[in-house]
Amino acid sequence: MLKGRFSILQKGFLLIGVPIAFQLVFVALFLREQNDAANSEKWALHTKDVMAKAESTFRLTLEEFSDTRSAVLVGKEATMAEVSRPADVLNEIDELYALIADNAEQIAHVKAYRATATLVMAWVNEVNDLVAGKQVAEARKKVSDAAVAEDVKHMRSELTAILDIEQQLDDARMKQVADVRWRIRLLLGLMAVIALVLAAALLMAFSGGIARRMSALMNKARALGERKPLGSPIGGQDEIAEVDHAFHETADRLEELHRTERGLRDDAERRATELARVNQDLKAKTLENETFVYSVSHDLRSPLVNLQGFSQELTEASDELRRISQRMTEAPGESRQRLLDVLDNEVAESVKFIQTAVTRASAIIDALLRLSRAGRIEYNWAVVPMREIVHRIVAAMQSTIRRRGAVVIAADDFPDAYGDATAIEQILGNLIGNAVNYIDPARPGHVEIGAIPGEPQPSTERPDLLLRTFFVRDNGVGIPPAYLPKIFVAFQRLHGQLAPGEGIGLALVQRMVERHGGRVWAESQEAKGTTFFVSLPVPPKPASPMIETERPKEIVTEIRS
Amino acid sequence: MTSEAVNILLVEDDDGHATLIEKNLRRAGLSNHFTRFKDGQEVLDYFRSKNACTDGTASACLVLLDINMPRVDGIQVLKSLKANPATETIPIIMLTTTDDPREIDRCYQLGCNVYVTKPVEYEPFLEAIKRLGLFLQVVKLPPKTTNK
Numbered sequence: 001m002l003k004g005r006f007s008i009l010q011k012g013f014l015l016i017g018v019p020i021a022f023q024l025v026f027v028a029l030f031l032r033e034q035n036d037a038a039n040s041e042k043w044a045l046h047t048k049d050v051m052a053k054a055e056s057t058f059r060l061t062l063e064e065f066s067d068t069r070s071a072v073l074v075g076k077e078a079t080m081a082e083v084s085r086p087a088d089v090l091n092e093i094d095e096l097y098a099l100i101a102d103n104a105e106q107i108a109h110v111k112a113y114r115a116t117a118t119l120v121m122a123w124v125n126e127v128n129d130l131v132a133g134k135q136v137a138e139a140r141k142k143v144s145d146a147a148v149a150e151d152v153k154h155m156r157s158e159l160t161a162i163l164d165i166e167q168q169l170d171d172a173r174m175k176q177v178a179d180v181r182w183r184i185r186l187l188l189g190l191m192a193v194i195a196l197v198l199a200a201a202l203l204m205a206f207s208g209g210i211a212r213r214m215s216a217l218m219n220k221a222r223a224l225g226e227r228k229p230l231g232s233p234i235g236g237q238d239e240i241a242e243v244d245h246a247f248h249e250t251a252d253r254l255e256e257l258h259r260t261e262r263g264l265r266d267d268a269e270r271r272a273t274e275l276a277r278v279n280q281d282l283k284a285k286t287l288e289n290e291t292f293v294y295s296v297s298h299d300l301r302s303p304l305v306n307l308q309g310f311s312q313e314l315t316e317a318s319d320e321l322r323r324i325s326q327r328m329t330e331a332p333g334e335s336r337q338r339l340l341d342v343l344d345n346e347v348a349e350s351v352k353f354i355q356t357a358v359t360r361a362s363a364i365i366d367a368l369l370r371l372s373r374a375g376r377i378e379y380n381w382a383v384v385p386m387r388e389i390v391h392r393i394v395a396a397m398q399s400t401i402r403r404r405g406a407v408v409i410a411a412d413d414f415p416d417a418y419g420d421a422t423a424i425e426q427i428l429g430n431l432i433g434n435a436v437n438y439i440d441p442a443r444p445g446h447v448e449i450g451a452i453p454g455e456p457q458p459s460t461e462r463p464d465l466l467l468r469t470f471f472v473r474d475n476g477v478g479i480p481p482a483y484l485p486k487i488f489v490a491f492q493r494l495h496g497q498l499a500p501g502e503g504i505g506l507a508l509v510q511r512m513v514e515r516h517g518g519r520v521w522a523e524s525q526e527a528k529g530t531t532f533f534v535s536l537p538v539p540p541k542p543a544s545p546m547i548e549t550e551r552p553k554e555i556v557t558e559i560r561s
Numbered sequence: 562m563t564s565e566a567v568n569i570l571l572v573e574d575d576d577g578h579a580t581l582i583e584k585n586l587r588r589a590g591l592s593n594h595f596t597r598f599k600d601g602q603e604v605l606d607y608f609r610s611k612n613a614c615t616d617g618t619a620s621a622c623l624v625l626l627d628i629n630m631p632r633v634d635g636i637q638v639l640k641s642l643k644a645n646p647a648t649e650t651i652p653i654i655m656l657t658t659t660d661d662p663r664e665i666d667r668c669y670q671l672g673c674n675v676y677v678t679k680p681v682e683y684e685p686f687l688e689a690i691k692r693l694g695l696f697l698q699v700v701k702l703p704p705k706t707t708n709k
Contacts, residue, residue, distance in 0.1 A: 305679055
């Protein structure tokens with residue numbers, strides 16, 4: 001009902017302010033009543049004063065009267081003068097008059113009362129004067145006069161009237177005081193009840209609204225945390241509405257961020273797919289290129305066969321011509337000599353050049369064929385006993401090693417690799433051959449082959465394979481830093497004079513290592529030596545533990561055999 | 562039936578190769594009759610039209626077959642000859658520049674009798690041709706058992 005038209009602060013003020021306003025009204029009313037009560041009490045005291053004054057004046061008058069009368073009657077006049085104070089009585093009555101000066105009815109009565117009192121006091125004074133003048137008889141006569149008794153009687157009746165009126169006034173005032181007291185009690189009770197009801201009503205009105213809205217707000221906060229839709233806004237103008245508004249804005253911003261993020265992720269996924277496709281394409285292209293190189297180099301062999309064959313035919317024909325010319329003795333010596341010169345010099349030289357060129361072209365074509373075949377040939381994946389392979393390679397190279405005067409040290413504890421045994425043998429054969437071939441003639445050659453200890457690392461190309469790094473280290477001529485990046489490029493030869501070859505050995509090695517999911521790289525210092533590193537897959541872990549326990553034995557026999 | 566009676570069918574698209582092969586085989590002492598075909602289709606047509614080498618009366622045949630040829634290549638010729646009962650007994654020598662082991666395997670699986678790689682280095686090629694000539698001189702072709 002009070003749907004956030006007021007802010008929480010305003011509601012707080014209302015909760016406190018409204019009851020306080022009511023209480024202020026009540027306090028004002030209460031003070032007024034209290035004032036009335038105090039007035040009534042004052043007036044009640046006043047009445048008591050008036051009554052006491054009236055009674056005391058009458059008592060004094062009566063005392064004067066009876067003292068004078070009895071003194072005269074018993075003849076003890078001498079004592080009279082001492083007690084007689086007629087003037088005091090009238091003064092007292094004047095004071096009484098002052099007290100009731102606001103009451104017209106009482107004024108009449110007090111005036112009458114004073115008049116009779118004056119008469120009585122006059123009588124007392126007369127008697128006293130007579131006694132003082134020794135006119136005792138005259139005094140006695142005066143005392144026995146019935147008129148004064150009548151005056152006293154009259155005075156008493158007036159007094160009774162005054163007292164009655166005051167009593168009535170007093171009664172009325174007492175009633176008034178009681179009324180006021182009752183009203184105050186009523187007011188206090190009412191005030192308490194109204195204040196309670198009001199506070200409760202306000203509290204319920206506000207807290208109901210706040211609690212409902214707060215719970216809605218909490219639900220939204222939870223929804224925001226769980227990235228669910230927030231629903232419609234709470235509405236209103238209070239702080240809750242503001243927080244709600246902030247929630248909605250946050251949700252909108254989050255949604256936007258989420259959208260952006262999703263967009264980015266989609267983008268990344270698309271790019272990854274694209275990259276994978278490009279990679280696939282590249283692989284296909286590489287294979288295509290290798291196939292192309294293969295067929296082209298193959299086709300190139302055909303004309304080479306002819307070149308070589310017919311140059312041989314030319315040689316044969318020249319020999320034949322030479323033989324014929326030698327038999328032609330009748331021919332002029334000069335012409336015959338010229339013929340022999342042509343055959344021996346021009347023809348023979350041309351044929352020699354053709355044959356050299358053909359041999360060279362053929363070597364290049366063979367290299368290309370080998371290179372393209374390295375990428376095309378099917379691999380036969382198996383556990384490869386590295387120790388056996390390395391020792392076999394070293395044994396096969398023994399004559400070259402001896403000729404170069406080198407020392408080759410192969411580790412005796414090679415771990416097995418996993419891949420195509422022929423390819424791996426070619427890889428190591430190439431690297432070891434290079435090390436032996438590029439020995440520095442200035443110092444004794446030293447080649448070391450081993451495996452780098454440590455845990456196998458996963459392959460970046462083939463995450464299903466773990467790779468171990470092997471190395472071939474030499475103290476040979478080394479590779480200049482500028483040349484190091486080119487060593488794996490086909491047909492690049494640095495030390496052509498040191499050993500024969502087409503410069504495809506390392507390109508072949510790289511291609512074969514890549515096909516194993518591994519990597520080959522080199523570290524070199526010129527005139528100090530080169531170390532080639534090659535990472536190759538380790539054998540996959542056997543699935544069942546039974547085989548695992550059997551495997552080491554197998555390897556042991558393999559090495560021993 | 563003497564080996565001289567064997568007709569050598571040389572299927573080779575390259576004229577130079579054909580000349581070199583014939584010359585060197587002759588130099589090795591071969592006196593057989595040579596018939597030259599420029600591609601696979603020609604030799605298949607020859608077998609189809611003349612019933613050559615299959616009628617049992619004419620001289621027997623031996624095929625020197627190149628692989629890479631236009632129209633119909635050597636593999637198809639090999640397949641076709643080995644698939645036909647009339648020609649399946651004709652000895653076939655594959656003579657090619659290809660040294661792809663898979664290709665060689667395939668030819669043997671298809672039933673070729675000998676596979677000779679034409680080396681670019683002339684000496685080994687010459688040696689191969691000469692040996693082939695000697696081989697052809699001594700080879701006894703299977704007698705015609707089927708005579709339909």
